[in-house]
Amino acid sequence: xxxxxxxxxxxxxxxxxxxxxxxxxxxxxxxxxxxxxxxxxxxxxxxxxxxxxxxxxxxxxxxxxxxxxxxxxxxxxxxxxxxxxxxxxxxxxxxxxxxxxxxxxxxxxxxxxxxxxxxxxxxxxxxxxxxxxxxxxxxxxxxxxxxxxxxxxxxxxxxxxxxxxxxxxxxxxxxxxxxxxxxxxxxxxxxxxxxxxxxxxxxxxxxxxxxxxxxxxxxxxxxxxxxxxxxxxxxxxxxxxxxxxxxxxxxxxxxxxxxxxxxxxxxxxxxxxxxxxxxxxxxxxxxxxxxxxxxxxxxxxxxxxxxxxxxxxxxxxxxxxxxxxxxxxxxxxxxxxxxxxxxxxxxxxxxxxxxxxxxxxxxxxxxxxxxxxxxxxxxxxxxxxxxxxxxxxxxxxxxxxxxxxxxxxxxxxxxxxxxxxxxxxxxxxxxxxxxxxxxxxxxxxxxxxxxxxxxxxxxxxxxxxxxxxxxxxxxxxxxxxxxxxxxxxxxxxxxxxxxxxxxxxxxxxxxxxxxxxxxxxxxxxxxxxxxxxxxxxxxxxxxxxxxxxxxxxxxxxxxxxxxxxxxxx
Numbered sequence: 133x134x135x136x137x138x139x140x141x142x143x144x145x146x147x148x149x150x151x152x153x154x155x156x157x158x159x160x161x162x163x164x165x166x167x168x169x170x171x172x173x174x175x176x177x178x179x180x181x182x183x184x185x186x187x188x189x190x191x192x193x194x195x196x197x198x199x200x201x202x203x204x205x206x207x208x209x210x211x212x213x214x215x216x217x218x219x220x221x222x223x224x225x226x227x228x229x230x231x232x233x234x235x236x237x238x239x240x241x242x243x244x245x246x247x248x249x250x251x252x253x254x255x256x257x258x259x260x261x262x263x264x265x266x267x268x269x270x271x272x273x274x275x276x277x278x279x280x281x282x283x284x285x286x287x288x289x290x291x292x293x294x295x296x297x298x299x300x301x302x303x304x305x306x307x308x309x310x311x312x313x314x315x316x317x318x319x320x321x322x323x324x325x326x327x328x329x330x331x332x333x334x335x336x337x338x339x340x341x342x343x344x345x346x347x348x349x350x351x352x353x354x355x356x357x358x359x360x361x362x363x364x365x366x367x368x369x370x371x372x373x374x375x376x377x378x379x380x381x382x383x384x385x386x387x388x389x390x391x392x393x394x395x396x397x398x399x400x401x402x403x404x405x406x407x408x409x410x411x412x413x414x415x416x417x418x419x420x421x422x423x424x425x426x427x428x429x430x431x432x433x434x435x436x437x438x439x440x441x442x443x444x445x446x447x448x449x450x451x452x453x454x455x456x457x458x459x460x461x462x463x464x465x466x467x468x469x470x471x472x473x474x475x476x477x478x479x480x481x482x483x484x485x486x487x488x489x490x491x492x493x494x495x496x497x498x499x500x501x502x503x504x505x506x507x508x509x510x511x512x513x514x515x516x517x518x519x520x521x522x523x524x525x526x527x528x529x530x531x532x533x534x535x536x537x538x539x540x541x542x543x544x545x546x547x548x549x550x551x552x553x554x555x556x557x558x559x560x561x562x563x564x565x566x567x568x569x570x571x572x573x574x575x576x577x578x579x580x581x582x583x584x585x586x587x588x589x590x591x592x593x594x595x596x597x598x599x600x601x602x603x604x605x606x607x608x609x610x611x612x613x614x615x616x617x618x619x620x621x622x623x624x625x626x627x628x629x630x631x632x633x634x635x636x637x638x639x640x641x642x643x644x645x646x647x648x649x650x651x652x653x654x655x656x657x658x659x660x661x662x663x664x665x666x667x668x669x670x671x672x673x674x675x676x677x678x679x680x681x682x683x684x685x686x687x688x689x690x691x692x693x694x695x696x697x698x699x700x701x
Contacts, residue, residue, distance in 0.1 A: 133174065133626050134238060137211060137231055138164060144208050145179060148201030152194070158186060164225075173216070173224035174232075174623075180221040191221030199223060232619065233610035235626040239681040240606045247629045247688055252293035258465055259285045261476035262388070263300040266380040267311045268334060268527060270387045272512045272567065273478050275533040278393045279556035280509060281476040283641035283693045290692060291636050296470070299355075299395045300461065303377050304402045305454070310334065311380075312373040318343035319366040324528075336528030342379050346372060354381035355398050387533050392549055392694045404460050410452060413460040413495070414445060422494035437490035455484055459491035466492070466499050473504035474639065479562070482508060507639050509561040516569040540572040548572075550695045554581035557693055558645040575701070580649055584686065585698055587652035591683040592699040594664050598676060605680050608673040617658040618675075621682060624654045628685050632692075641693065648689045655682050 145162040153160075160183060167176040180195035187194065195217045202208060202215055213228040239246045261281025264274050281297070289295045314333040322328045324335040333339075345352070346362040352375065353359040360378035363371045388394075404410050414430070417423050422433050428448035435442050445456050465473045475481075485506055492499045514521045514531045516539060521531050533552070540555075541548025551572040558580060559565045577583050595602065613622065628647065635643035664675040687697045 133227060133232070133623070134235055135629055137227070137234070138175075140207070140211060141175065141225065141227075144202045144205050144212070145177060145198065147205060147207075148198045149179070149183075151201075152183075152187070152197060156187070158183065167224060172218060172222075173214075174227045175225040177223045177225070178221070180223060184221065192217060195221040195223050229611070229614055232622045232626070233613050235622055236610055236613075236677050236681045237606070239625060239684050240677065243684060244688060244691075246684060247632050248290045248292070249629065249633060250292040251633065252288060252291040254294075255292075255472070256294045256296070256470055257288050257472040257474065258296040258298055258468075258470040259288070259474045259476065260298045260300055262384075262393075263302070263477070264384060265302045265307055266377045266384065267307050268336060268380065269338060270384050270533040271527065271530040272514060272533060272536055273509070275391065275536060275552060276509050276512050276556045276561075276565070277476050277478070278388065278391055278533070279553050279693075280507060280561055280641055282393045283553075283557050283644065284474070284476065284507070284636075284639060286692045286694075287632060287636040287641060287644070290632055296397060297395045298397045298399055300399045300401065301381065302401050304405060304457075308373060308377060311376050312369050314339045315342050315346060315372050315376045316366060316369055319347055319372070334528065338380075338383070338527065342376050345379060346375050352379045352382050354378045355385045355395070356400075390537055390545055390549065391533060392553070399461070399464075401457055401461070404457050404464075409464060410457050410460045413463055413491075414452070414456065416495050416497075417445070417459075417491065420494060420496045432487075432491060432494060434487055434490035434494075437486070437493045439486040439490050443487050443490075455487040455491065458484065458488050459495075462488060462492055462504055463495060463497070463499075465504070466497070474507060475504055476507045476509065476561075479508045479510050481506075505639065507561050510564040512556070513564070513566045514569065515566055518570070521569075536567065536569070539569045542573055546696065550585070551579075551581050553694045554584070554645060557641045560640065560642050580645070581695065582701070584648045584652040584690065585696070586701050587655045588683055588686045588690070588697045589699055589701040590659060591655070591679045591686075594659075594679055595676070595683075598665055600676075602680060605673060605677045608677040609670055610674050610677060612668075612671045612674040613678055615662055617654070617661040618678060621651075621654045621658050621678060624651050625681055625685055628689070644689055644693055648686065651682065651686060651689070655679070655686075 141164060142162045149160070160179060162177065162179055164175045164177055167173055180198055181191045184191035184194050199215045199217060202212070211228060211231050212225060214226040216224050218224055259281055261277045262270070262274050264270055285295050285297050310332050311334060313330050317328065317330055317333060318339050347364055347366065349362050349364045351359050351361040360375045362375045365371060417432060422436065423445065424431050424433065429444045430446035431442050432445050433442050443455065444453050446452055462473065489501070489503065492503060493501065514536065523529055523531070536552050537545060537548035539548070540551040555567055555572060556565070571579055575582055631643060631647045635641055662675065664672065664679060666672050690697045
């Protein structure tokens with residue numbers, strides 16, 4: 133049912149309640165739900181049961197009063213077909229066929245805008261995701277973050293929000309020095325297993341590639357356009373370090389480009405130190421009275437903010453612990469005007485949440501509790517040829533996003549990107565996911581992305597076989613769309629906008645994948661039950677309008693999660 137129709141039915145119920153509630157202070161909200169059993173109708177409402185006790189009336193009698201008033205209201209003509217009462221006072225509403233069929237013309241009229249809303253107009257939101265340390269290629273966990281974060285960003289955009297996608301580079305700290313030491317060791321001619329090889333070094337083949345490029349005096353640039361030129365001096369660790377970081381940032385940019393993910397902004401952890409933002413955040417916390425010194429270290433009283441124990445901010449050697457720059461970074465987000473910030477990270481960051489939120493609260497700067505929001509995802513297990521894949525030769529210790537895209541497309545990057553994107557949002561973020569490359573390569577119903585894309589291609593083939601002008605379909609008489617499979621498809625199409633709003637509000641982009649699979653299933657069921665290109669011109673045009681609307685919604689949904697809608701499979 134269309135949102136406007138739902139609001140019209142709510143208005144009918146509110147009008148029916150006006151005389152019932154006269155003389156009382158009750159202002160109940162009318163909530164409409166879809167019945168669990170479709171045979172009960174299209175809409176269920178339990179308002180009579182909610183009010184019966186307060187009004188001291190029998191719930192079924194109260195329900196009858198409401199039903200009589202709803203049916204008598206001329207505003208419901210053409211919208212409501214029937215209303216009845218079930219059980220102790222449930223009100224079930226059956227919407228007219230004409231009202232259900234109206235969704236087709238709405239979709240054909242709104243096109244790519246169908247499902248979009250202005251609910252978030254004027255509001256800003258920043259989503260931070262991937263945020264990989266520039267110490268190696270992107271792994272499949274980063275891929276899951278990229279798919280989730282980009283889809284969630286698109287959901288907010290579809291609701292009218294001003295969205296900023298941000299990548300935060302942890303380009304400071306011990307891991308960066310380890311990267312530099314690893315490249316230097318390779319440049320000196322050492323390799324994993326040699327006695328001279330650093331114990332903590334990164335072992336992937338990519339380290340050898342960086343070392344070779346450094347010795348050759350190459351210049352590399354990353355997403356922010358700042359180049360790094362190698363001087364070729366393998367003893368100059370201060371030249372190796374920025375070159376290696378920029379080289380890997382560029383490699384990650386290439387992977388993200390292949391994945392179809394773009395960012396609006398890149399933020400460097402190192403800038404927080406260079407600009408004095410970390411020191412200023414610490415000074416603010418000290419002045420606010422939420423810190424203390426003990427054993428030569430500076431502590432934050434995070435237990436005042438529901439943490440299980442206080443946390444060290446500055447160690448006895450003068451260096452900061454890792455959550456301190458995180459607090460400074462999120463303070464910057466708040467100061468940039470982002471009243472809503474969402475971080476998509478691995479579940480191993482769970483312990484960070486309480487510390488960052490506590491630090492932000494302790495600043496006493498009006499930042500609300502629960503800022504920022506987090507979407508934590510669990511690990512991805514990759515299966516290929518019936519076995520778990522644990523390492524990549526290039527990365528040395530894990531499967532990369534690039535591997536997964538290449539494998540899943542059988543060498544076709546576009547096909548692989550579609551499969552990886554769809555698969556990685558097809559489960560709730562907080563559930564572990566097994567990515568089966570063998571399934572991604574199948575051209576059967578077992579492959580969910582193929583199943584959905586094939587529904588779109590099937591519609592394109594129907595329209596191609598028809599051979600007419602699609603512009604002539606709009607405005608067709610839809611009254612012939614009364615078959616059960618047609619009714620189911622109409623209802624699914626009408627549910628799309630509400631699904632998008634719910635997925636955005638619940639930070640659950642997996643709901644888009646679920647919806648698309650349901651829509652594809654309903655389209656396939658309709659295809660096998662009802663022939664579209666029949667001799668009856670009115671029926672044919674009505675069904676062409678229906679499949680054209682279904683194609684549009686499939687395109688809209690697939691585009692939102694960054695997956696293509698091919699016309700042929």
